Amino acid sequence: MADLRVLVIEDDPTTGAVYVEYLRKVPGFAHEFTARSVAEAQRFLGARLRETSTFGIDVVLMDIHLPDGTGLDVVRSMRNVGYEGSVLAMTAATDRATIRSARNLGAVQYLIKPFTFADFESRLAAFRQLSTEYTGGGEISDQAEIDRMFGARTEAASSSLPKGLTESTLAAVQERLTHATAPxxxxxxxxxxxxxRVTSRRYLEHLTRRGDVTRQPRYGTPGRPEHEYTITAP
Known part of the structure; x- marks a missing residue:
């Protein structure tokens, strides 16, 4: 199977460069272009369409918040003209409306910043496996096989705890948030x-990546900005 061609949409140049380096380390992916805004992405995609009548992109790896719109705007415009490729969101956006929009636009992974290369690699590996399952023709008559294919999009999110974290402490952190009356x-x-505090943040960020906790900035506090966390309603 040929390498999957990736369009990166990320406004921060340092983060974008990190993604490109990460992509080089994960087999099966080839970086095509990095756009730092909606306008730049649309110029690139428009030029591709004029030159080849196709985007030539298999995967869009997108941030959500951009200087002139959102990564969702780019993907939506691509879908409107027939793009059938895949979308992976890598963003700090944790609000439910944004997550729903990404899913509705076909995002197969949603990874919350900050994350490690191991997080990145595991999501791309799961996605690559899913892509391989869909390759080729023929029919699948076994429901279990179909269920496995559709389940591959969430397997990476249920991975074991990161090194240094324990189930007992994780449960204690969740319990404290569950009974909190405020973030x-x-x-x-x-x-x-x-x-x-540093260890606590590791647990909270892990819970945020799992979708069990919502993170938002805490405003009105002096000194270094910090975040506050709320348990996600069932």
Whole structure:
């Protein structure tokens, strides 16, 4: 199977360069172009269509918030003219409306920043496996096989705990957030559970990536900006 051609949409040049480097390390993917805005992405895609009558893109790896719109705007315009490729969102956006929009536009992975190369690699590996399953013709008559193919899009999200995290402490962090009457910072959770702020943040970010916790900026506090966390409603 040929390498999947990737369009990166990311406004931060440093982050975009990191993604390109990550892509070089993951077999089966080839970086085509990095756009730092909606306008730049549309110029690139428009030129591709004029030259070859196709986008020549198999995967859109997108951030959500851009200076002149969103990555969703780019993907929506591509879908409107027949793009059938895949979308992977890699973003700090954690609001439900954005996540629903990404899913409705066909996002097969949604990875919340900040994340490690291991997180990136596991999502792309799961996606690559899914792409391989869909390649080729013929029919599949076994429901279990079809279920496995559709389930591949979420397998990566249910991976084991990152190194250094334990189930017991994770449960304690979740328990504290569940009974909180207001959003809590990493320091506040750490103090209640008996762990450091840095360690608390690792657990909270893991829960955020899993979708169990929502993160938002805490405004009105002096000094270094911080985030606060809320348990996701069932």
């Amino acid at each position: 809590l910072s990493a320091g506040e959770v750490g103090e209640a559970v008996g762990i450091s």
